[in-house]
Amino acid sequence: MIIIGERINGMFTDIGNAIKDRNPAAVQEWAKKQEVAGARYLDINTGPASKNQAEDMKWLVEVAQEASDLPLALDSTNYDAIEAGLALCKRPAMINSVPAEMPKMERVFEMAAKYNAAVIGLAMNEQGIPKDAESRVALAMELVAMADAYGLHMEDLYIDPLVLPCNVGQDHGPEVFETLRQIKLLADPAPRTVVGLSNISQGTKNRELINRVFAVMAMACGLDAAIADACDDELVEAVATARIVLNMDIYCDSYVDVFRKQG
Amino acid sequence: MIIIGERINGMFTDIGNAIKDRNPAAVQEWAKKQEVAGARYLDINTGPASKNQAEDMKWLVEVAQEASDLPLALDSTNYDAIEAGLALCKRPAMINSVPAEMPKMERVFEMAAKYNAAVIGLAMNEQGIPKDAESRVALAMELVAMADAYGLHMEDLYIDPLVLPCNVGQDHGPEVFETLRQIKLLADPAPRTVVGLSNISQGTKNRELINRVFAVMAMACGLDAAIADACDDELVEAVATARIVLNMDIYCDSYVDVFRKQG
Numbered sequence A, B: 001m002i003i004i005g006e007r008i009n010g011m012f013t014d015i016g017n018a019i020k021d022r023n024p025a026a027v028q029e030w031a032k033k034q035e036v037a038g039a040r041y042l043d044i045n046t047g048p049a050s051k052n053q054a055e056d057m058k059w060l061v062e063v064a065q066e067a068s069d070l071p072l073a074l075d076s077t078n079y080d081a082i083e084a085g086l087a088l089c090k091r092p093a094m095i096n097s098v099p100a101e102m103p104k105m106e107r108v109f110e111m112a113a114k115y116n117a118a119v120i121g122l123a124m125n126e127q128g129i130p131k132d133a134e135s136r137v138a139l140a141m142e143l144v145a146m147a148d149a150y151g152l153h154m155e156d157l158y159i160d161p162l163v164l165p166c167n168v169g170q171d172h173g174p175e176v177f178e179t180l181r182q183i184k185l186l187a188d189p190a191p192r193t194v195v196g197l198s199n200i201s202q203g204t205k206n207r208e209l210i211n212r213v214f215a216v217m218a219m220a221c222g223l224d225a226a227i228a229d230a231c232d233d234e235l236v237e238a239v240a241t242a243r244i245v246l247n248m249d250i251y252c253d254s255y256v257d258v259f260r261k262q263g
Helices: A013-021 A025-037 A053-067 A079-086 A104-115 A133-149 A172-183 A197-201 A207-220 A233-245 A255-262 B013-021 B025-037 B053-067 B079-086 B104-115 B133-149 B172-183 B197-201 B207-220 B233-245 B255-262
Strands: A002-009 A041-045 A072-075 A094-099 A118-122 A157-160 A192-196 A225-228 B002-009 B041-045 B072-075 B094-099 B118-122 B157-160 B192-196 B225-228
Touching (some): A002 A025, A002 A233, A013 A053, A025 A041, A053 A072, A094 A104, A133 A157, A172 A192, A172 A207, A197 A207, A197 A225, A207 A225, A233 B207, B002 B025, B013 B025, B013 B053, B025 B053, B053 B072, B053 B079, B104 B118, B118 B133, B192 B197, B207 B233
Parallel strands (some): A002 A041, A041 A072, A118 A157, B002 B041, B002 B225, B041 B072, B072 B094
16 A cells, blocks of 8 residues: 555634745645655645635645655646646646546546546545445446446556444445455456545544554555555554555564564 | 453473462453453463373362452363363353364364363364365365354464464464454354464564554454453554454543453
8 A cells, every 4th residue: 555645724723824825935845744654645725715726736746846856746626627727737647536427537548648647536426435345346336337337547546435423424444445355356457546544533533543544444445545644653653564564575573663664 | 352361381480380380370460350351251271281181270260259350261282181171161262272173162162062161263274274265265164164163162263374474474464364354254153363463473573563553454354353462552442443443342532441340
């Protein structure tokens, strides 16, 4: 599992203020911190208070790229803002995200093809998030078919089965695991999988414990990536360990440090 | 996943000395400590130095039962010692363990039927531990067939896919996960599954980290039980959390304490 660092998001006060004041310090500090901690992508989200999402996205992209060489995951439901950001990305970026809905898929997969970007596709549509694995997988198949039609490689399609907080949608947990397993059977090579990790623990106690336990369990079911707190040391240690157990990295006594440095 | 507390084992110096001196203090202390920490069974093993395994097993069984009401898992390759212990067990016990070999299976399943005991069956035979999941599952099927022939309920058959240390048998990790998944498809109701948890981290650094990450990943693949250190608080917290995520226990803010008390 790779970590898409979640911290450059206008929802956090320091980043929200940085955007408002066009002060790059906090953005660049988090870009560097997340990279050192082991993130492989930086999520970039202007946040709910943004009045001009395209301009704010462009500024964040430029400022983040001055501080870090990591590729970016542009996170917005405003596709004009995403496209404005994509045009400035120096490395192939990720579009976060698109539901299994026309014409949103058409717009997003066309942009992905134009800018050589990866795409996060959500297993939901106009009717919301399905309750069972079967319906989620059906929506995942729609995303696979559309991605394929636009020439996107399956390695560049990250499907998010959609995680609900375990204190309100507890019955979704096993369905998410089953969805992850079945997504890996939809195509060969298989599409990738991603979750928004902190969703599992919204409003709970022991948030970090729940996050890291869920993360490694999901890895056992085929999870490839997570938008998560790269600076949560215990999460990074658990993920590095899961990669050893899954035989994805070669064991050595310093495997946690090796994992961080690969970031 | 339930924890079978591993600590009453003559391999540990304090228990080895307790057996030699017929001094019950250490045995009873660990019986109580493991019960309070959340163990559901107590493993009982006379250890490698035992000169008279049957007599030592009988003594351990009697002494442990004076201190705790938990059922016992009698752990030996000496089936006379197991039978001597079973005859003294006040609650239905577990036999740990039998490989997929005749005539060992005949002896063990016959004892299980006579004493109403559960059985841990190992996915190995005279040729050793198979490398791939498919061969492990074939041996699991032999255990299922024999258990069925002796009238054992599938809920009382715990199949151990056999875990190797991740620093020497790293390629076995994914095979063990696949074996766990497939065992659940062998019968309906399915047999249960168990591992000797500390095997995954023999000779590694970060032993407890590796143990608890492996445990919850295996739970996502269908692991029901582990012979493990019930007094490892972080392991117990991770297991309790995995049970929440798998919707096996109802979420409440104090779910870790609730899990311990159910022990």
